[in-house]
Amino acid sequence: MRRATAVGVGALLALAAVAASSVEDAAAPGDEAGTRPMPDFLGRGLWRVFTHLDRRTRLDVHDVSGRDRRVLWPPRWEVCTQYPAAGTVLDRRTTVMIGVVRKGETCPPRVRDARR
Template structure:
């Protein structure tokens, strides 16, 4: 019997942390202290969230389509909402909330209105 393997968000974070640490150069003093500005993720793939945020950042990812699906494979999802706003300084106490839909789906109308 073959078992299906599902890579969860924790494994994706670990892979992203390894890729990000090897791709980046020296950190600035603010980055070493854990303070970085919030990037703009709207309309981008969820995988970019995992690769661009610090691995210690608390992250809450949820499906905003209304179907309450579990987000198990980040490359299949696209960002519709993000909190805090772009440019907000992130520190270790900040929880980043990301609302996503499956790639190919459109963001719900109430979410599109809030993005403007």
């Protein structure tokens, strides 16, 4: 059981490395200075966050359903909250915070109200 978990995590890290390298190849013009505007991830899959942010961006992902689950497989999660807001310029010191729920679940009411 322990080995299967290690293999699963290794596969996830390999996929993330491939996605990060492909994103770097298609870098936006603002990347030379190390700044980019924050994309709008609300309602999108968590995998999009990993593929659209620079690999050096500090990222804090947490479950906002109240169940305090660990987020292990990004394709199974959907973004409910994000900080900073879309359009905010990201620099190397910015920590991006993403609140997620499992796909198919609805965002908690207090989270949906904060999105408006």
